[in-house]
Amino acid sequence: MDDQRRSAGGATHAAPTGARSVYFVSDGTGITAETLGNALLANFPTQVFRRHTVPFVDTVEGARTLVAEIDRAAANGPGPVVFTTVKAPPVREELTRARAALIDLLGGHLVELEGALGTTASEQLGRYHGVGDLEQYFARMRAVEYAIEHDDGQSHRALELADVVIIAPSRCGKTPTTMYLALQYGLLVANYPLTEDDFPTDGLPRAVAPYAERCFGLTTTPLRLSQVRHERRPSSEYASLAQCRLELRRAEDLYRRTRVPFLNSSTKSVEEMSAVILQSMKLRD
Amino acid sequence: MDDQRRSAGGATHAAPTGARSVYFVSDGTGITAETLGNALLANFPTQVFRRHTVPFVDTVEGARTLVAEIDRAAANGPGPVVFTTVKAPPVREELTRARAALIDLLGGHLVELEGALGTTASEQLGRYHGVGDLEQYFARMRAVEYAIEHDDGQSHRALELADVVIIAPSRCGKTPTTMYLALQYGLLVANYPLTEDDFPTDGLPRAVAPYAERCFGLTTTPLRLSQVRHERRPSSEYASLAQCRLELRRAEDLYRRTRVPFLNSSTKSVEEMSAVILQSMKLRD
Numbered sequence: 004m005d006d007q008r009r010s011a012g013g014a015t016h017a018a019p020t021g022a023r024s025v026y027f028v029s030d031g032t033g034i035t036a037e038t039l040g041n042a043l044l045a046n047f048p049t050q051v052f053r054r055h056t057v058p059f060v061d062t063v064e065g066a067r068t069l070v071a072e073i074d075r076a077a078a079n080g081p082g083p084v085v086f087t088t089v090k091a092p093p094v095r096e097e098l099t100r101a102r103a104a105l106i107d108l109l110g111g112h113l114v115e116l117e118g119a120l121g122t123t124a125s126e127q128l129g130r131y132h133g134v135g136d137l138e139q140y141f142a143r144m145r146a147v148e149y150a151i152e153h154d155d156g157q158s159h160r161a162l163e164l165a166d167v168v169i170i171a172p173s174r175c176g177k178t179p180t181t182m183y184l185a186l187q188y189g190l191l192v193a194n195y196p197l198t199e200d201d202f203p204t205d206g207l208p209r210a211v212a213p214y215a216e217r218c219f220g221l222t223t224t225p226l227r228l229s230q231v232r233h234e235r236r237p238s239s240e241y242a243s244l245a246q247c248r249l250e251l252r253r254a255e256d257l258y259r260r261t262r263v264p265f266l267n268s269s270t271k272s273v274e275e276m277s278a279v280i281l282q283s284m285k286l287r288d
Numbered sequence: 289m290d291d292q293r294r295s296a297g298g299a300t301h302a303a304p305t306g307a308r309s310v311y312f313v314s315d316g317t318g319i320t321a322e323t324l325g326n327a328l329l330a331n332f333p334t335q336v337f338r339r340h341t342v343p344f345v346d347t348v349e350g351a352r353t354l355v356a357e358i359d360r361a362a363a364n365g366p367g368p369v370v371f372t373t374v375k376a377p378p379v380r381e382e383l384t385r386a387r388a389a390l391i392d393l394l395g396g397h398l399v400e401l402e403g404a405l406g407t408t409a410s411e412q413l414g415r416y417h418g419v420g421d422l423e424q425y426f427a428r429m430r431a432v433e434y435a436i437e438h439d440d441g442q443s444h445r446a447l448e449l450a451d452v453v454i455i456a457p458s459r460c461g462k463t464p465t466t467m468y469l470a471l472q473y474g475l476l477v478a479n480y481p482l483t484e485d486d487f488p489t490d491g492l493p494r495a496v497a498p499y500a501e502r503c504f505g506l507t508t509t510p511l512r513l514s515q516v517r518h519e520r521r522p523s524s525e526y527a528s529l530a531q532c533r534l535e536l537r538r539a540e541d542l543y544r545r546t547r548v549p550f551l552n553s554s555t556k557s558v559e560e561m562s563a564v565i566l567q568s569m570k571l572r573d
Binding site: 023034035038039042046047049050082088104106108109112115116118122124125141143147148151154176178183231234273274277278279282 | 308317320323324329331332335341367369373389391393394396400401404407409425428433436439461463464467468516557560567572
């Protein structure tokens with residue numbers, strides 16, 4: 004297909020240096036290939052990779068164009084690595100022609116699964132990441148809209164419908180975690196800030212007290228909170244280490260007194276916090 | 289460890305019927321195991337599965353408890369299938385004791401990758417789904433807050449900072465797509481509704497016209513839009529097929545006239561739309 008380039012990138016090429024090109028190739032969005040590929044690459048922390056995500060490779064022609072690109076990278080650097088979740092055999096076959104190590108993240112496991120189930124995979128190959136039915140889409144859309152409406156205690160409307168109410172001092176990670184739970188799981192999630200005004204009383208803030216059993220608290224370290232707050236309001240009292248320490252101590256006392264489960268967000272990603280909340284609130288089996 | 293249960297679930301058990309238990313087992317959030325496992329299961333559309341996601345299995349004790357649960361499922365139904373992304377060898381080893389087909393989604397590929405890179409994997413096994421550094425967390429948080437502020441044309445503040453401005457008639461999927469791009473990629477995304485008022489003129493709505501090259505349009509099918517709008521306002525003029533057809537035709541005419549790239553959201557998931565937008569706007573390499 005492209006002989007000139009092929010020979011230009013032949014085996015006599017000088018020892019390659021620099022970053023190794025890595026391709027995440029998918030017939031869908033590329034998210035799975037990217038996630039699993041990165042999980043594998045993380046085991047080689049001293050290597051330098053140049054990452055490329057290539058979604059929607061679902062034709063032989065598309066694969067051929069990509070193979071030409073990979074071969075150019077092979078000619079100019081260390082041998083590329085290709086992670087793929089492409090399902091159609093002719094497209095996969097085309098990808099094997101690239102001058103690269105091909106790691107097929109699905110193919111081999113499909114054979115294992117056929118063995119476990121004692122049956123062969125359906126010819127119409129499975130789609131995933133699909134909306135599925137309209138109902139699921141509605142649930143997701145409703146959840147995102149609910150999250151926007153109830154961000155930072157802005158609204159108390161229909162708070163009784165919330166699957167989870169996340170409570171925490173300002174800047175502990177309430178908003179991104181809320182949005183992730185809504186988008187990824189279609190859950191109705193409200194969040195409510197714990198401010199100075201909420202601490203004189205003994206219990207939970209009045210607005211969320213009726214839903215105590217659905218509350219989940221966040222905390223963090225004073226240093227981390229101070230860093231995050233400095234980002235928003237540099238050198239303010241609000242961002243001072245003393246103020247952060249005070250608010251976090253009060254919040255943690257409140258969680259303990261009211262038996263609200265909580266977690267420290269300082270070393271956790273949004274995905275990890277969401278998974279802990281789901282498990283702790285028994286929102287998935 | 290649990291001999292009584294083990295023998296109760298022995299090989300003499302009557303031919304199992306009903307749903308087959310499937311476990312997605314991870315030492316992290318379980319998202320990768322779930323996504324890839326479901327992609328594989330989608331190839332067996334006639335089978336019935338009972339799915340369980342088990343995150344944070346990172347100790348031998350945790351694995352042992354889970355193995356007991358899997359063995360109970362094995363005693364009461366068709367042979368379970370376990371998809372795992374657990375990395376620590378002793379924990380993986382423990383999982384192999386379960387009376388189930390174990391599909392190790394990472395282990396084999398790690399060996400392939402070692403071959404491709406000509407080196408061995410680091411002993412401190414890679415973490416993924418991590419926040420990484422504070423900067424990345426800030427970017428994500430900022431992006432979600434920006435998306436909330438700019439949802440549905442609510443604010444024009446700092447619109448010049450937007451990486452993407454999604455435009456579409458009401459209920460075409462702007463909000464969830466916006467939020468996904470913000471959360472997943474840390475992009476600044478605004479969205480702007482195309483209403484009746486926006487069509488008399490020749491070009492884009494005045495608020496977004498200065499950012500024409502960053503606009504991306506959504507459309508859908510009249511039937512789908514009508515279904516989605518009925519959900520919000522049943523039997524309204526707004527939800528009528530005629531009104532939906534009219535608004536979508538006008539929107540598509542506008543996209544073509546102003547050379548705004550657009551896509552039809554009717555058969556696409558939020559993830560797929562986001563991937564198309566990223567690619568089309570060249571927001572990832």
